[in-house]
Amino acid sequence: MSDQDTSETRSVEIAYFDGTVRTATIVNREVPYPDGKLIVSRTDPKGIITHANQAFIDMSGYSEDELIGVNHYILRHPDMPAVAFKGLWDTIGEGTKWHGYVKNLRKDGAYYWVKATVIPNIRNGELMGYTSVRRKPSRSKIEESEALYKTLLAEE
Amino acid sequence: MTFNLTVSPDFAPDHISGWYFFNTWLQRQLETGIHLELYDSFDAQRTDIRAEKFDLIYANPYDASMLVRELGFQAVARPASKSDETVIAVNVESDYQSVEDLKAGARIATTDDPDVHTMGMIMLESADLDKTNTEIKEQSSYIVVAKNLLNGGADAGFFLKEAYDEMSDLIRSKMRVLVSSQISVVHHSLLVGPRMAEYIPAIQQALLTMQDNDKGKSVLESMDVSNWEPMDSEQTEFMIDLIDTLID
Ligand SMILES: Cc1cc2nc3c(=O)[nH]c(=O)nc-3n(C[C@H](O)[C@H](O)[C@H](O)COP(=O)(O)O)c2cc1C
Numbered sequence: 001m002s003d004q005d006t007s008e009t010r011s012v013e014i015a016y017f018d019g020t021v022r023t024a025t026i027v028n029r030e031v032p033y034p035d036g037k038l039i040v041s042r043t044d045p046k047g048i049i050t051h052a053n054q055a056f057i058d059m060s061g062y063s064e065d066e067l068i069g070v071n072h073y074i075l076r077h078p079d080m081p082a083v084a085f086k087g088l089w090d091t092i093g094e095g096t097k098w099h100g101y102v103k104n105l106r107k108d109g110a111y112y113w114v115k116a117t118v119i120p121n122i123r124n125g126e127l128m129g130y131t132s133v134r135r136k137p138s139r140s141k142i143e144e145s146e147a148l149y150k151t152l153l154a155e156e
Numbered sequence: 157m158t159f160n161l162t163v164s165p166d167f168a169p170d171h172i173s174g175w176y177f178f179n180t181w182l183q184r185q186l187e188t189g190i191h192l193e194l195y196d197s198f199d200a201q202r203t204d205i206r207a208e209k210f211d212l213i214y215a216n217p218y219d220a221s222m223l224v225r226e227l228g229f230q231a232v233a234r235p236a237s238k239s240d241e242t243v244i245a246v247n248v249e250s251d252y253q254s255v256e257d258l259k260a261g262a263r264i265a266t267t268d269d270p271d272v273h274t275m276g277m278i279m280l281e282s283a284d285l286d287k288t289n290t291e292i293k294e295q296s297s298y299i300v301v302a303k304n305l306l307n308g309g310a311d312a313g314f315f316l317k318e319a320y321d322e323m324s325d326l327i328r329s330k331m332r333v334l335v336s337s338q339i340s341v342v343h344h345s346l347l348v349g350p351r352m353a354e355y356i357p358a359i360q361q362a363l364l365t366m367q368d369n370d371k372g373k374s375v376l377e378s379m380d381v382s383n384w385e386p387m388d389s390e391q392t393e394f395m396i397d398l399i400d401t402l403i404d
Pocket of ligand 1: 015016017018041042043046047071072073074075076077080082085088102104118130131132
């Protein structure tokens with residue numbers, strides 16, 4: 001955790017690509033990634049969550065009922081630049097695997113870092129949706145990503 | 157016609173006879189000849205699988221992808237409540253308290269089990285370790301991996317959790333677990349190949365009722381499986397997708 005952790009809360013208005021707006025409470029507190037676990041979710045082709053494993057539920061702070069049927073952007077942290085997700089959608093849109101480091105927002109306003117991989121689910125030649133699997137990132141990769149995202153966000 | 161059965165080489169040696177009992181039992185159920193062939197190396201087995209030598213495979217989850225997507229196999233059952241988990245352990249007297257304590261140059265003892273090795277390497281990523289900055293020592297068995305830790309030949313070792321738990325108390329008392337995976341959805345399964353496809357309903361029926369009679373039950377015990385659970389194609393595809401996210 002960085003030494004600027006203050007646990008101070010702030011209110012942020014988050015606008016999603018589909019026009020939805022919500023006001024979220026953000027706390028500058030990191031929740032460590034659980035050792036040995038994989039956080040798994042699946043979505044339909046539009047990014048609506050269809051499956052979440054227990055590690056996903058635990059880390060996001062939401063209940064399963066609150067997650068199934070909503071867009072994956074429910075975890076979008078305001079410190080994440082939009083260009084990162086554009087890269088994700090462009091890559092998986094071409095039918096290939098995407099890797100990246102993501103800072104996710106929990107229901108309680110705290111955050112957690114993951115190394116995420118998203119792959120298309122192809123069944124009989126047809127796209128059925130996507131699977132995302134997250135693993136524990138290293139501290140150095142988190143710091144690199146933090147610096148990069150700050151720069152990208154400033155440019156947006 | 158005689159079909160060919162093989163078993164992923166990562167089962168515990170204590171259960172070899174169990175697979176022979178299983179093969180005899182299955183031949184009776186299906187009233188057809190089945191030849192069982194065991195391997196002690198993943199590579200040799202994979203070469204023969206690719207040459208389409210087998211019709212029935214108790215497969216490692218890592219091989220399931222090739223079997224289903226390239227060779228047209230279909231998963232029919234999985235052993236109940238048995239998932240493949242990986243343990244990273246160290247010598248009990250070492251200073252390493254967490255994976256992040258391991259540094260570049262670390263000597264890692266592992267086996268040729270592709271699942272365990274893949275998961276082990278993934279769990280090292282949080283320490284910025286990968287194959288370029290570690291010394292990977294591939295060993296013939298988990299016992300040799302343990303010996304490497306005990307005699308100081310390696311800094312950390314990868315184990316199939318089941319194999320780690322089955323080691324003697326004496327050996328385990330000299331090791332310490334740094335991390336144990338908790339994935340639960342990655343597991344072995346029994347897959348049937350195209351030449352044997354017409355037998356799928358009969359195989360599934362036989363397996364799923366196996367624990368209901370004394371003969372079947374004792375065969376299961378000798379394989380250390382409590383009972384079989386059905387696996388459908390979507391469950392199989394999901395597991396393969398998940399494993400795909402873990403390999404580059
Ligand atoms: C399978 C899958 C998993 C995703 N996981 C996340 C995630 O964990 N966190 C996140 O912020 N966005 C995730 N996204 C991307 C979101 O759908 C969305 O594009 C992103 O949050 C940006 O929101 P916006 O497009 O409304 O700005 C995921 C998308 C897919 C298809």
